[in-house]
Amino acid sequence: MLRDIGASSIDDLFAIIPEEYRVKGDLAIPRQMGESEIVDHFKAAAAKNANGYASFLGAGVYRHYRPVIIDTIVQRGEFLTSYTPYQAEITQGTLQAIFEFQTMICELTGMDIANASMYDGSTAAPEAVMMAMRVTGRDGVVVARTVHPEYREVMHTYAQHREVSSGVAAVEVGYGPDGSPHAGRVDLAALEAAVTDETACVLVQSPNFFGVIEDVAAIAEIAHKKGALLVVAVAEAVSLGIVRPPVEADVVIMEAQSFGVAPSFGGPFCGVIAAKEKYVRQMPGRLVGQTTDKQGRRGFVLTLSTREQHIRREKATSNICTNQALVALMATVFMTVYGKEGIKELALHNLAKADYAAKTLGAHGTLLFGRSPRFNEFVLQTEEAPEWMNARLLEQKIIGGVALKRWYPELGNATLWCATELTTREQIDAAAGWWRRLRRLLWCGRKEISPQRTRRAQRTLEWAQEDRKME
Amino acid sequence: MTAETEKFVGTTRKVTAHLTQNEGLSFEKSAPGKKAYRLAELDVPAVDAASLLGDLAREDTGTLPELSEIEIIRHFTRLSTWNYAIDLGMYPLGSCTMKYNPRVNEFVSRLEGIAEAHPYQPEELSQGSLGILRLLQKCLLEITGMEAITLQPAAGAHGEFTGILLARAYHQAKGNPRKDVIIPDSAHGTNPATAAICGYEVINFKSNARGGIDVEALAAAVNEETAALMLTNPSTIGVFENEIHKIADILHAKGALLYMDGANMNALCGKTRPGDFGVDVMHLNLHKTFSTPHGGGGPGSGPVACKKILEPFLPVPVVEEGKDGMLHLNYDRPQTVGRVRAFYGNFGMFVRALAYILANGPDGLRQTTEDAVLNANYIRKKLEDLYELPYTTPSMHEVVFSDRRQLRNGVRTGDIAKRLIDYGFHPYTVSFPLIVPGALMIEPTESESREELDLFVDAMRQIAREVEENPEVVLEAPHSTRVSRLDETTAARKPVLRWRSRQ
Numbered sequence A: 001m002l003r004d005i006g007a008s009s010i011d012d013l014f015a016i017i018p019e020e021y022r023v024k025g026d027l028a029i030p031r032q033m034g035e036s037e038i039v040d041h042f043k044a045a046a047a048k049n050a051n052g053y054a055s056f057l058g059a060g061v062y063r064h065y066r067p068v069i070i071d072t073i074v075q076r077g078e079f080l081t082s083y084t085p086y087q088a089e090i091t092q093g094t095l096q097a098i099f100e101f102q103t104m105i106c107e108l109t110g111m112d113i114a115n116a117s118m119y120d121g122s123t124a125a126p127e128a129v130m131m132a133m134r135v136t137g138r139d140g141v142v143v144a145r146t147v148h149p150e151y152r153e154v155m156h157t158y159a160q161h162r163e164v165s166s167g168v169a170a171v172e173v174g175y176g177p178d179g180s181p182h183a184g185r186v187d188l189a190a191l192e193a194a195v196t197d198e199t200a201c202v203l204v205q206s207p208n209f210f211g212v213i214e215d216v217a218a219i220a221e222i223a224h225k226k227g228a229l230l231v232v233a234v235a236e237a238v239s240l241g242i243v244r245p246p247v248e249a250d251v252v253i254m255e256a257q258s259f260g261v262a263p264s265f266g267g268p269f270c271g272v273i274a275a276k277e278k279y280v281r282q283m284p285g286r287l288v289g290q291t292t293d294k295q296g297r298r299g300f301v302l303t304l305s306t307r308e309q310h311i312r313r314e315k316a317t318s319n320i321c322t323n324q325a326l327v328a329l330m331a332t333v334f335m336t337v338y339g340k341e342g343i344k345e346l347a348l349h350n351l352a353k354a355d356y357a358a359k360t361l362g363a364h365g366t367l368l369f370g371r372s373p374r375f376n377e378f379v380l381q382t383e384e385a386p387e388w389m390n391a392r393l394l395e396q397k398i399i400g401g402v403a404l405k406r407w408y409p410e411l412g413n414a415t416l417w418c419a420t421e422l423t424t425r426e427q428i429d430a431a432a433g434w435w436r437r438l439r440r441l442l443w444c445g446r447k448e449i450s451p452q453r454t455r456r457a458q459r460t461l462e463w464a465q466e467d468r469k470m471e
Numbered sequence B: 001m002t003a004e005t006e007k008f009v010g011t012t013r014k015v016t017a018h019l020t021q022n023e024g025l026s027f028e029k030s031a032p033g034k035k036a037y038r039l040a041e042l043d044v045p046a047v048d049a050a051s052l053l054g055d056l057a058r059e060d061t062g063t064l065p066e067l068s069e070i071e072i073i074r075h076f077t078r079l080s081t082w083n084y085a086i087d088l089g090m091y092p093l094g095s096c097t098m099k100y101n102p103r104v105n106e107f108v109s110r111l112e113g114i115a116e117a118h119p120y121q122p123e124e125l126s127q128g129s130l131g132i133l134r135l136l137q138k139c140l141l142e143i144t145g146m147e148a149i150t151l152q153p154a155a156g157a158h159g160e161f162t163g164i165l166l167a168r169a170y171h172q173a174k175g176n177p178r179k180d181v182i183i184p185d186s187a188h189g190t191n192p193a194t195a196a197i198c199g200y201e202v203i204n205f206k207s208n209a210r211g212g213i214d215v216e217a218l219a220a221a222v223n224e225e226t227a228a229l230m231l232t233n234p235s236t237i238g239v240f241e242n243e244i245h246k247i248a249d250i251l252h253a254k255g256a257l258l259y260m261d262g263a264n265m266n267a268l269c270g271k272t273r274p275g276d277f278g279v280d281v282m283h284l285n286l287h288k289t290f291s292t293p294h295g296g297g298g299p300g301s302g303p304v305a306c307k308k309i310l311e312p313f314l315p316v317p318v319v320e321e322g323k324d325g326m327l328h329l330n331y332d333r334p335q336t337v338g339r340v341r342a343f344y345g346n347f348g349m350f351v352r353a354l355a356y357i358l359a360n361g362p363d364g365l366r367q368t369t370e371d372a373v374l375n376a377n378y379i380r381k382k383l384e385d386l387y388e389l390p391y392t393t394p395s396m397h398e399v400v401f402s403d404r405r406q407l408r409n410g411v412r413t414g415d416i417a418k419r420l421i422d423y424g425f426h427p428y429t430v431s432f433p434l435i436v437p438g439a440l441m442i443e444p445t446e447s448e449s450r451e452e453l454d455l456f457v458d459a460m461r462q463i464a465r466e467v468e469e470n471p472e473v474v475l476e477a478p479h480s481t482r483v484s485r486l487d488e489t490t491a492a493r494k495p496v497l498r499w500r501s502r503q
């Protein structure tokens, strides 16, 4: 081939790179491995992660059963190794699947239109906010503190350098304390006070980060009264099977990981933006539309691309190009497998498991925001530090709830627990049993746990474990 | 009636034609009561949604389809047959690096301990995942010659956003975020779109006669308000900026930064390192250079590597090795630009990219680059007599022709692309970069054998002849696909973006 080209050596082809910048020897990376060595390498890594634990983690990433055919389908090379469907005649498979995805997302969220996917739920948040700014010509944002803390962080990252008339890029609104009418939900009075004529949108999440379902209708009224848009985030997509969709919203952003996508240490997931029809020209990302070919046959194409960066460049609605298409396909297959009835039944199982878990675990601690409606997550308050409790539970191969104080210092020792259809009664009972035992051991004085007392408790615990073995 | 005389004569066709070529939408095939799922038996007391949720309970889940499992498998399998894919043949989309996606990568990313890892599980139970992050970071730093890195961005454009935010934070820390980002007219659309989102004014910079940066013009354009130059190297016409060090010097003299769009790293891995030739910050596309599958448009992954001066601003968290030898996530970084994505990025893509790097090693990566460049130059040589080469500068991993000669017969790059489909190839990239009117941007990658390249060359040569002798056949192409050219105008004018039931 070199001869065909008229080059004497491969180095001729790199002659344009100045000599001093050429890599002389080998890069210092691991040597070439055989396939079996690669598999061994990753098996060893996998073994260093949690294996065989009962997990009560949720908080934006959910463990749901993933029907086997999802993987069968996405492993087809025709889907896996295809590019963005710019050449519609030979990518009708991807295009039609995305069209089905867009339709099902609309059906579930109660919106008119949905795009072909965003990177994830967290990045969909600032994209929706920027969309609202373009629609309203305003630049203020009001965000509920019950929105996933990492979604809010991402939103602040996008907003921090924007020049905002009020000087504050985003105002955060708190939630009602335990026992109040809006316990664990957006504080409506505070919201009303925060929304002004400068507000482009109000961003809330439902079910929110505490698992509590927000009063979307009431929030919408407050936002709309001031001419602001309402953006509702859905981080747990399965909730849409049983929770009334946020139809009062103008824009819905969603994380579709729950629809058949592995937790995979946080990604790849599947963000979505859905909206009312009138906002279609301000939508970010790709859209698939139906059309016909020259013979009048139905076909699908990427459309309305004058919104996008490859046409509009610096005036585009977003800089997004590559999205999460294959993951959207996984979600499409998931929604097709469960279908109209299955998604409801699945959501109902989640509701039942979480209700049982909340009651069972809540019997040995305080269930925060207990009277507010919730889906598959709940908050437990304890007098003991969650680090200590969780460390002891780990010894029993149980991963307890996420400690909330990192994001909500006012909640002290509270932890966020999740139960899905995959959580078994046995796991819940075991966790509750240990939880009770641990708390009993620590309850000697109901005061701050001193290091001495902790050590003593630990010793007692060890005895208790011995007891259990004897039983 | 006698059996002998009235023999049944079969037909090779079914009574009704089979639907494979006419697969409807899943909704159209739906029938009430069909199921493809069965949940595990509920082992806790059943609940009543209405009593738990009150008026927040949902009654109707809309028109999701109801199908059986085999119908679903057939539905998607049939749809899949309408796609072209790398697994079917050469996919020479310029700038997209459509290389083979090794299946061992898919296998290891699905290992239980890896796929099931929850991002909030305790650090001591995430050492395997953190180790993967850490090793991939080390490898990418070595490959790029940079000093610090984040894997958080989800794709190339998201990496650009992160990189420009780092530049902004750097300037801000010096008291002035500056106003402008200079972007050559050959750049990908995501570059200007990114600069705008980061609050910068885009200064469009004209490429010179070689398709590169005119160093003198650049020196005149850069000033104290220039935050950065966003440069794709090799450029989108596949040419290495050989005066890159001068470009870097000009920027640095005014305190500006050199951002490199690393979409074309497949031309550089193991041969030269951006960190060595003056780049301050860059992104990589793991879904291009490092073989993670494009999946019909994503997911991708767009790590951002930078020099020490930008390290304090990296998104949180960063992976660090503790004194105890354990890996930790550090969130305590006062100068960070913040998070650009929840959790730690498209982790599943890190696994695949690392598997690719391990499969190659230093010699393999170098060989890959050499083969990619060799293949592009081979195509260039074999086609340059028939297709106009607007820039004769040496090509790296891709070659850009223009349709100027074919235009004389009324045939444009888009038509040639469609005709290529009839020959069994995916088209090259059409009409990009914008500095080449009627561009044909061809990137074969290292994955293609000489036999496949020859077939492609034959097809391109045959099409050139058709353009001369029978342009209609090209203008009407493709002829072999399930649908012919689609009406994009109506699609945009009267958008139908979802299916609706007829009632």
Ligand SMILES: Cc1ncc(COP(=O)(O)O)c(C=O)c1O
Residues within 6 Å of the ligand: A320, A321, A322, B095, B096, B155, B156, B157, B158, B188, B190, B191, B232, B236, B261, B263, B264, B285, B300, B302
């Ligand atoms: C040169 C160049 N820059 C940037 C991008 C954007 O990358 P991504 O699609 O991963 O966002 C692309 C990809 O199409 C590209 O080719």
